[in-house]
Amino acid sequence: MDSLNMKPEKIEEESFRIIDTEAGDHGWPGDEWQIVRRAIHTSADFEYARSMVLSDDVIEMAITAIKSGAGIVTDTNMALSGISKPRLIPFGCPVSCHVADPDVASQAKTEGVTRSIAAMRKAVANPDNRIFVIGNAPTALFELLRLIETGATKPDLIIGLPVGFVGAEESKNALASGGHDIPFITNIGRKGGSNVAAAVVNALAILAASQQ
Numbered sequence: 001m002d003s004l005n006m007k008p009e010k011i012e013e014e015s016f017r018i019i020d021t022e023a024g025d026h027g028w029p030g031d032e033w034q035i036v037r038r039a040i041h042t043s044a045d046f047e048y049a050r051s052m053v054l055s056d057d058v059i060e061m062a063i064t065a066i067k068s069g070a071g072i073v074t075d076t077n078m079a080l081s082g083i084s085k086p087r088l089i090p091f092g093c094p095v096s097c098h099v100a101d102p103d104v105a106s107q108a109k110t111e112g113v114t115r116s117i118a119a120m121r122k123a124v125a126n127p128d129n130r131i132f133v134i135g136n137a138p139t140a141l142f143e144l145l146r147l148i149e150t151g152a153t154k155p156d157l158i159i160g161l162p163v164g165f166v167g168a169e170e171s172k173n174a175l176a177s178g179g180h181d182i183p184f185i186t187n188i189g190r191k192g193g194s195n196v197a198a199a200v201v202n203a204l205a206i207l208a209a210s211q212q
Contacts, residue, residue, distance in 0.1 A: 015041055023049050031059045031207055035185060038203035039196050048196075051187040053176045058157070058183040059207065062131075065156035066091050066208045070130035072201065073123040074194070075099060075116055075140040075162075079133055082198025087205035090212070096129070098122045116140040124153035133159045135197030138167030141175060148180050158184045159200050161192035168192060 006014070019040050026049045028036050039048040069092035074080045080097040088095065098104050098119040108118040116137035123129050124147050132155050134141045141160045147153050160175045162168045172186045185200055 012041075019046075022046065034207060035059070035200055035203045038199040039187075042195050042199040043191075043193070045191065047189075047191065048187060051189050051191070053184075053186050053188060055178060055182075055184045058185055059204070061183040062157045062185075062204045063208045063211060065131055066093055066204060067211075069093055070156055071096065071126065071128040072131040072133060073097065073129045074197070075119065075134045076136045076194045079135045079194035079198045082195055083133070083201045084205060087202060087209065091205075091208065093131075094128070096123070114139045117143045120144050120147065129153075130156040131159070131201075132157070133197050133201055135159075135161045135192060135194035136163060138162045138164065138171040141171040142167065145171075145174055145180055148182060155182055158182055158186075159197050160184060160186040161197045161200070163190065163192035163196075165190060 016037060019037055023046060026033065032054055035054065036048055036052045039052060040046055072083065072093055072095045074083070074095070074097045077097050077100060080095060083095055085095060099115050101122065104115055104118045104122055108115045111118065114137070116139045120140050120143045123132070132144055134144070141162055144158065158175060160172055162171055169190050172188065175184050175186050176188065
């Protein structure tokens with residue numbers, strides 16, 4: 001197959017065919033597999049077929065949130081860039097990231113916290129922000145869970161896929177425990193990343209559009 005002359009949509013189609021073939025009997029139901037498959041597609045890592053964790057009925061709840069125009073907040077500008085804005089336009093979902101905001105930098109310095117923590121505090125102050133997408137900073141996920149515990153926010157959905165060696169696995173374990181009564185999509189282990197988190201959002205937007 002001459003991949004150099006293939007159109008982007010054909011490359012994606014062939015990529016998904018390869019993933020479906022190599023994944024074999026993965027055990028994921030249809031819509032959930034669309035999420036997991038996108039994570040594999042963007043990372044070329046089949047471990048996500050085993051490590052992803054989705055809370056009960058999260059796909060339905062996530063689609064409902066997107067269709068209602070929920071604000072989406074990311075922890076990095078990389079995740080912000082990776083989310084397909086055209087796919088969200090029909091639903092009116094604004095997408096934002098506050099980590100580089102001057103007031104967030106100032107607050108972080110004053111309070112002696114990371115900018116990721118300060119960015120989460122700013123994000124929850126806006127009640128329109130109901131979907132939180134964390135692909136890089138465990139501190140952002142830990143802080144979001146803390147804010148939920150204090151009653152400062154109750155998101156419609158958390159996509160928690162921070163990557164790294166310090167705190168990433170622990171923060172995802174805290175999310176996956178289900179103790180916060182929030183729909184979530186996460187994975188077990190150190191792997192993750194802004195690209196994977198953005199891919200999950202894009203997969204959900206595609207599913208939402210298919211139900212229009």
